[in-house]
Amino acid sequence: MDQTSLLWLFVSSLLFCTTNQACLTVSPSRSQLFKGEFVSLSCEEDDSSAGWKLRRNTTRETRKECGDGWGKSAGSSCKISYIHTMDSGVYWCESREGATSNSINITVTGGSVILQSPVLPVMEGDDVTLHCQTKTSNLPADFYKDGSLIRTEPAGHMTIHHVSKSDEGLYKCHSSSHGESPSSWISVTGKPTTTAPPPASEAPPPVSEAPTPGHEAPPQLVFRLVCHLVVFCPYFISTLLMVSLYRHRPTGNDPPVSMVITQPTRGEQGLDDDYDNIIPSVTTEYHF
Numbered sequence: 189m190d191q192t193s194l195l196w197l198f199v200s201s202l203l204f205c206t207t208n209q210a211c212l213t214v215s216p217s218r219s220q221l222f223k224g225e226f227v228s229l230s231c232e233e234d235d236s237s238a239g240w241k242l243r244r245n246t247t248r249e250t251r252k253e254c255g256d257g258w259g260k261s262a263g264s265s266c267k268i269s270y271i272h273t274m275d276s277g278v279y280w281c282e283s284r285e286g287a288t289s290n291s292i293n294i295t296v297t298g299g300s301v302i303l304q305s306p307v308l309p310v311m312e313g314d315d316v317t318l319h320c321q322t323k324t325s326n327l328p329a330d331f332y333k334d335g336s337l338i339r340t341e342p343a344g345h346m347t348i349h350h351v352s353k354s355d356e357g358l359y360k361c362h363s364s365s366h367g368e369s370p371s372s373w374i375s376v377t378g379k380p381t382t383t384a385p386p387p388a389s390e391a392p393p394p395v396s397e398a399p400t401p402g403h404e405a406p407p408q409l410v411f412r413l414v415c416h417l418v419v420f421c422p423y424f425i426s427t428l429l430m431v432s433l434y435r436h437r438p439t440g441n442d443p444p445v446s447m448v449i450t451q452p453t454r455g456e457q458g459l460d461d462d463y464d465n466i467i468p469s470v471t472t473e474y475h476f
Contacts, residue, residue: 210240210264210281210289219372220295220302222323227271229254231264231281231289238283242266246277271296293373301327301369303361309375310351319345320361320369329361351376 210233221227231240241264242254252258254266258275268275276296281289292307304319320329326344330337334357339346344363348355353376360371 209287210234210238210283212279212281212289212292214279214292214294214307217307218302218304219293219307220297220304220370221271222302223271223273223296223298225271227268227294229266229279233264238285238287240264240281240283240289242279243282244277244279246274248274273298295370295372297370299369300366301361301363303359303369303372305359305372305374309377312352312376312378313350315347315349316351316374317345317347318359318361320363322363322366327363327366329363332360332362333357353378
């Protein structure tokens with residue numbers, strides 16, 4: 189596997205650490221290392237029972253686990269006491285179930301110049317600083333992106349402000365007195381989007397205007413009419429009763445009892461001519 193293949197494998201496998209995965213870290217935190225340096229890689233995990241192990245792809249081997257011909261395993265960590273140029277490659281954490289962490293591309297050089305660049309992707313909008321460094325100090329250097337000169341920095345470091353996706357690419361530096369560093373890919377990722385919170389309170393619905401007199405809706409008119417009738421009827425009925433009682437009350441000029449005397453008819457007395465003949469008339473003479 190050549191260096192270009194390793195680079196594209198790194199680019200395609202760049203991931204951020206998430207809450208359900210392990211996160212691979214490296215110390216010293218650089219993507220380029222000098223030959224002979226001590227390096228420690230660690231899987232920072234949320235679930236220790238997942239059994240995370242370090243693996244790598246290099247020009248000589250694929251998916252080799254830490255302790256199998258390289259490094260010294262200590263649980264979910266791996267230590268390399270003396271790193272070689274052949275240790276350049278892509279490193280990641282992998283669980284027993286096959287879950288993987290973010291990947292880190294490590295380049296080991298036998299030269300005297302390295303480019304210090306971020307190991308993990310840079311957040312869009314942040315600043316990133318690149319250092320052109322020897323084993324002892326920083327030097328005046330030229331900085332390149334994708335093979336094209338960006339600018340020369342006397343202090344040996346360059347800051348890119350408010351990085352964007354257009355800043356992604358292969359970076360390297362060159363010192364006239366010490367030579368050129370290996371190239372490293374810098375990845376830029378967008379900031380996570382956040383959902384806007386709902387408004388604290390919604391605007392109240394508009395208040396409808398009261399209908400003008402004479403233009404009320406039919407249900408409202410009927411309701412008001414019924415209300416008036418319910419209130420007015422008892423007064424009206426009670427007034428009628430009082431007037432009627434007043435007109436029929438007794439007065440001093442009128443007799444308390446009205447009597448009509450009628451003469452009984454002959455038929456009503458049950459008398460006829462025959463009866464007169466049977467009972468003789470009796471004449472009573474009164475002398476005063």
